[in-house]
Amino acid sequence: MEEIYAKFVSQKISKTRWRPLPPGSLQTAETFATGSWDNETKLSVLQENYISLWSIGDFGNLDSDGGFEGDHQLLCDIRHHGDVMDLQFFDQERIVAASSTGCVTVFLHHPNNQTLSVNQQWTTAHYHTGPGSPSYSSAPCTGVVCNNPEIVTVGEDGRINLFRADHKEAVRTIDNAD
Amino acid sequence: MEELDGEPTVTLIPGVNSKKNQMYFDWGPGEMLVCETSFNKKEKSEMVPSCPFIYIIRKDVDVYSQILRKLFNESHGIFLGLQRIDEELTGKSRKSQLVRVSKNYRSVIRACMEEMHQVAIAAKDPANGRQFSSQVSILSAMELIWNLCEILFIEVAPAGPLLLHLLDWVRLHVCEVDSLSADVLGSENPSKHDSFWNLVTILVLQGRLDEARQMLSKEADASPASAGICRIMGDLMRTMPILSPGNTQTLTELELKWQHWHEECERYLQDSTFATSPHLESLLKIMLGDEAALLEQKELLSNWYHFLVTRLLYSNPTVKPIDLHYYAQSSLDLFLGGESSPEPLDNILLAAFEFDIHQVIKECSIALSNWWFVAHLTDLLDHCKLLQSHNLYFGSNMREFLLLEYASGLFAHPSLWQLGVDYFDYCPELGRVSLELHIERIPLNTEQKALKVLRICEQRQMTEQVRSICKILAMKAVRNNRLGSALSWSIRAKDAAFATLVSDRFLRDYCERGCFSDLDLIDNLGPAMMLSDRLTFLGKYREFHRMYGEKRFADAASLLLSLMTSRIAPRSFWMTLLTDALPLLEQKQDDDIETTKVEMLRLSLARNLARAIIREGSLEGS
Numbered sequence: 001m002e003e004i005y006a007k008f009v010s011q012k013i014s015k016t017r018w019r020p021l022p023p024g025s026l027q028t029a030e031t032f033a034t035g036s037w038d039n040e041t042k043l044s045v046l047q048e049n050y051i052s053l054w055s056i057g058d059f060g061n062l063d064s065d066g067g068f069e070g071d072h073q074l075l076c077d078i079r080h081h082g083d084v085m086d087l088q089f090f091d092q093e094r095i096v097a098a099s100s101t102g103c104v105t106v107f108l109h110h111p112n113n114q115t116l117s118v119n120q121q122w123t124t125a126h127y128h129t130g131p132g133s134p135s136y137s138s139a140p141c142t143g144v145v146c147n148n149p150e151i152v153t154v155g156e157d158g159r160i161n162l163f164r165a166d167h168k169e170a171v172r173t174i175d176n177a178d
Numbered sequence: 179m180e181e182l183d184g185e186p187t188v189t190l191i192p193g194v195n196s197k198k199n200q201m202y203f204d205w206g207p208g209e210m211l212v213c214e215t216s217f218n219k220k221e222k223s224e225m226v227p228s229c230p231f232i233y234i235i236r237k238d239v240d241v242y243s244q245i246l247r248k249l250f251n252e253s254h255g256i257f258l259g260l261q262r263i264d265e266e267l268t269g270k271s272r273k274s275q276l277v278r279v280s281k282n283y284r285s286v287i288r289a290c291m292e293e294m295h296q297v298a299i300a301a302k303d304p305a306n307g308r309q310f311s312s313q314v315s316i317l318s319a320m321e322l323i324w325n326l327c328e329i330l331f332i333e334v335a336p337a338g339p340l341l342l343h344l345l346d347w348v349r350l351h352v353c354e355v356d357s358l359s360a361d362v363l364g365s366e367n368p369s370k371h372d373s374f375w376n377l378v379t380i381l382v383l384q385g386r387l388d389e390a391r392q393m394l395s396k397e398a399d400a401s402p403a404s405a406g407i408c409r410i411m412g413d414l415m416r417t418m419p420i421l422s423p424g425n426t427q428t429l430t431e432l433e434l435k436w437q438h439w440h441e442e443c444e445r446y447l448q449d450s451t452f453a454t455s456p457h458l459e460s461l462l463k464i465m466l467g468d469e470a471a472l473l474e475q476k477e478l479l480s481n482w483y484h485f486l487v488t489r490l491l492y493s494n495p496t497v498k499p500i501d502l503h504y505y506a507q508s509s510l511d512l513f514l515g516g517e518s519s520p521e522p523l524d525n526i527l528l529a530a531f532e533f534d535i536h537q538v539i540k541e542c543s544i545a546l547s548n549w550w551f552v553a554h555l556t557d558l559l560d561h562c563k564l565l566q567s568h569n570l571y572f573g574s575n576m577r578e579f580l581l582l583e584y585a586s587g588l589f590a591h592p593s594l595w596q597l598g599v600d601y602f603d604y605c606p607e608l609g610r611v612s613l614e615l616h617i618e619r620i621p622l623n624t625e626q627k628a629l630k631v632l633r634i635c636e637q638r639q640m641t642e643q644v645r646s647i648c649k650i651l652a653m654k655a656v657r658n659n660r661l662g663s664a665l666s667w668s669i670r671a672k673d674a675a676f677a678t679l680v681s682d683r684f685l686r687d688y689c690e691r692g693c694f695s696d697l698d699l700i701d702n703l704g705p706a707m708m709l710s711d712r713l714t715f716l717g718k719y720r721e722f723h724r725m726y727g728e729k730r731f732a733d734a735a736s737l738l739l740s741l742m743t744s745r746i747a748p749r750s751f752w753m754t755l756l757t758d759a760l761p762l763l764e765q766k767q768d769d770d771i772e773t774t775k776v777e778m779l780r781l782s783l784a785r786n787l788a789r790a791i792i793r794e795g796s797l798e799g800s
Contacts, residue, residue: 008247008251008252010244010247010248011593012593038592038593038627039592039593040592083623083624083627100624128657128659128660129658137658139658140623140624140625140626142625142626156624156625156660156663157658157660158660178662178696178698
């Protein structure tokens with residue numbers, strides 16, 4: 001039976017995704033991202049949710065089958081405001097996260113110093129009552145898909161948004177799509 | 179109510195002057211709310227309290243520790259496994275299962291200790307490092323206590339094996355030996371090392387006589403002058419009778435042999451055989467169980483329970499469990515020597531040696547900041563049928579009380595509430611009620627989380643809570659103008675009144691905009707349509723529109739007719755229905771349609787007449 005390696009990370013993980021490999025690559029995937037949920041309270045900020053990048057390979061530990069052995073290692077992580085409802089790799093370096101606060105964030109991975117940073121953010125992607133109104137209420141963004149350079153998000157407000165990387169506003173929005 | 183055993187600790191709230199103004203407080207599920215009032219004790223009350231803040235005070239911060247989270251999660255799995263152990267099992271197999279569970283708990287504690295130790299070493303900030311180190315000490319103390327409870331209460335080791343278990347216990351917890359051993363053995367001339375004799379002594383103190391003999395042989399090699407006495411001492415060590423696990427000798431046989439060996443040691447002492455080597459002579463005295471000689475090694479022993487076990491090993495190896503507490507109390511007194519007073523840990527261990535389980539649990543509850551330890555230990559001891567079922571004055575027994583407290587603490591944490599659910603499941607008296615109260619108060623910020631909570635409720639047939647949660651979500655959806663969502667939540671809640679409200683909104687929307695929203699929902703209501711009259715009307719009315727759109731005029735007309743004749747149409751909609759009838763009345767179709775048309779005409783005329791009469795009547799009367 002195959003070996004199973006378990007590591008306790010002290011977070012409830014909601015989504016995990018393999019990093020896509022360059023086209024034509026023959027390797028197996030080595031890096032994956034995770035997003036956590038259910039880790040914040042309004043009263044205390046002792047804990048928050050995180051997007052984390054993990055690596056399992058290339059520590060020189062190959063077993064007899066040529067597979068990877070041993071624990072996965074945390075490469076880097078970054079705080080995420082709200083539950084991570086969905087997670088997708090936009091390309092090799094960028095990860096898009098959908099938040100329960102209605103915000104859609106693009107994170108950029110810097111491989112040279114192993115850090116993650118916020119590359120772009122649409123904070124009011126999903127809402128019940130709009131940001132202009134005094135009773136502004138956000139809605140969770142429940143799903144995201146990417147097809148470079150486009151990002152489509154959906155949320156509990158029944159809205160579908162089409163974003164383009166590096167465009168500040170949504171390219172197209174369909175309200176009440178449900 | 180019992181009296182307090184000690185003074186409670188005082189916590190100062192920054193900015194609040196309790197000498198001047200009265201404070202106000204209120205309990206929450208896991209914390210306390212405190213603020214200053216404007217009531218002045220001595221002088222006239224001021225308009226406004228001087229401290230403008232409201233404080234939230236929390237005692238249990240452990241629940242937010244990243245590393246301890248592993249403890250909570252893994253022990254949760256062990257707890258569940260324990261509850262599901264077959265009740266039919268009795269005797270030896272049950273005992274071995276319970277011992278295994280106990281060892282599992284302990285290994286989880288040790289794993290957390292190890293991890294926290296690594297973090298403490300790696301900490302960049304010394305204050306942080308100190309905090310982690312003190313947390314490691316607490317975990318170590320917990321494991322020490324648990325291990326002793328396992329030996330005395332769960333394993334229930336009888337005289338003979340009891341001492342072997344206690345020796346293991348001490349060896350596990352006084353671990354400087356290994357680093358000392360590595361130091362000495364790693365050096366060029368081990369027997370000339372400064373700590374050589376310390377190492378040999380501590381090995382003897384821990385009953386590790388084989389290793390001590392090996393050390394002595396190095397000394398014999400290095401200084402041939404003492405080779406002779408080293409050999410004699412080595413022989414003494416080799417021949418000390420001990421009970422080994424596979425041994426078939428009885429306790430009496432062992433006692434006899436041991437007495438014999440003890441007398442041989444005495445003879446060597448009388449003959450001053452080891453007079454030339456003070457180290458060896460002191461080792462001999464230790465092996466004779468001489469208290470003074472043992473107390474000289476206080477520093478190596480490092481604590482009174484080590485002293486106790488060594489003392490027992492060399493003076494009464496076949497000690498019976500019930501006699502332990504005499505030796506324990508005297509060992510504690512001798513070791514402390516009146517210089518210091520016992521710490522809470524010492525009292526807990528003493529209580530364990532006295533087989534006073536309740537005292538152990540009580541002292542642990544006071545000393546520790548979190549209910550984790552006492553809840554799990556008590557539950558395990560309860561499974562060993564060791565706790566009498568006397569009821570506490572608030573209706574549940576001790577095991578259940580502690581589990582309820584622990585689980586409530588888990589619910590105060592944003593993530594760990596899912597663990598708390600299972601603990602409540604295994605509290606037969608108040609578990610369900612507690613779960614019902616807690617689960618309604620979990621903040622639901624996404625539908626996904628709400629569905630998880632609902633699944634938990636539905637699995638336990640908590641229909642009231644299901645209804646309540648669905649109503650809350652339906653209300654939220656209405657406020658956010660998500661009518662389709664609101665309708666499906668109210669259907670799930672089986673809430674007829676709310677379904678009526680939402681259906682009204684749908685119909686109003688239709689009147690305003692001329693079209694329906696959420697068609698996929700309304701078209702596929704199925705039997706749920708029967709929940710409320712208004713909802714039935716909404717579904718049927720939409721069906722009428724669909725039929726009309728598909729040009730099935732005959733069916734559409736009869737449906738419309740039935741909608742009018744049944745009483746489910748709201749008053750405000752009668753005009754709309756009649757208006758809808760107009761195009762049907764205009765059509766030139768076959769006979770069926772003609773009869774229907776006639777029926778409709780008759781109906782609308784009759785209604786008009788009725789209205790007219792009422793109008794006239796009221797006009798005449800006025």
